[in-house]
Amino acid sequence: MTKTAVFGTGSWGTTFAMILAEAGNETVLWGRRPELVSAINSTGENPDYLPGITLPGSLRATDSAAEALDGADFVVLAVPSQTLRGNLDTWREHIPDGAVLVSLMKGIELGTTKRMSEVIREVAGVPEERVAVISGPNLAKEIAQRQPAATVVACTDEAVAKRLQDVCHLPPWFRPYTNLDVVGVELGGAVKNVIALAVGVAVGMGMGDNVAAMMITRGLAEISRLGAALGADPHTFSGLAGMGDLVATCTSPLSRNRTFGENLGRGMTLEEVIAATRQTAEGVKSCESVLELARKHDVEMPITEVVVGVVHDGMSPREAGMLLMSRSPKPERYGV
């Protein structure tokens, strides 16, 4: 039997562990808080992140990384992106030789501008064929309620991507596609959070669907430009990990990033919005690393720039809208 270990008892880590367990894999969920771990084991629910959802009977939780990693074939990482490096550093001595490390995270590291797969390779000291990424339109709450969803499993080694695809394929609930373009799949997941913040701000200001569609489409142009500069396959961005995730996140009230932006657009202060946000909205930090990455590669990302302005530099949502709409008029395919 394939053994899988999932690190992170948040909404996506727990939901993905449900999929793995129901697909017939021996699955252990690691959490850092012993009280949540015991609640999961004693009640069969995750009261903090997925209240009311019954977890598979075979799924067990632990707060011991060594125990979770013992004999693991796949090590799935679902902690907030900015905490990955420190966490993985403490777990790496227990990672079995030959295990595949899988990132579910959608962020870019602050300071280094590295993608999560790059951080994993560096900290765990594993080659790229042992690192995979899963990303797509996967709002955890819907999937936890057993609504159908599709995703992308990316690895530069096609055989590894196919093995992981088999491990998490669970009809009629979860349908993974493979892709060899790790760079594109990761960028799609990380940058869509920044665009969802922008859409949220517009929605919070009372703007309608034309504005949302404009942001989504021009956001996709930004993601594609950055992807081209970093060597991604342009086709990835019209797929599930590109347009698919962008549409789901920018249009769903379930998205934490969109909701964060919506609260800012309604006039709440940054401190009030942070206090009201219990879960990880990756774009809040990653907007800065995405912008830094874009500048390093001389890529223009105007929506990302104003998101950084509004979230971190005190720019008002109105000023941000004015800046975007008064840019010099261009042909639609300019720079793409």
Ligand SMILES: NC(=O)C1=CN([C@@H]2O[C@H](COP(=O)(O)OP(=O)(O)OC[C@H]3O[C@@H](n4cnc5c(N)ncnc54)[C@H](O)[C@@H]3O)[C@@H](O)[C@H]2O)C=CC1
């Ligand atoms: N929730 C969703 O719908 C989806 C989330 N993702 C991505 O998955 C990743 C994890 O997100 P969620 O599970 O949604 O987050 P969440 O906010 O629901 O949970 C975060 C988890 O990380 C833990 N955590 C917080 N700080 C930590 C630290 N310093 N060390 C170790 N653990 C820590 C929390 O206790 C919690 O268990 C993010 O990168 C997110 O973008 C990807 C697809 C869907």
Ligand SMILES: O=C(CO)COP(=O)(O)O
């Ligand atoms: O990545 C997600 C959906 O695919 C979840 O988006 P949020 O982190 O904005 O909730």
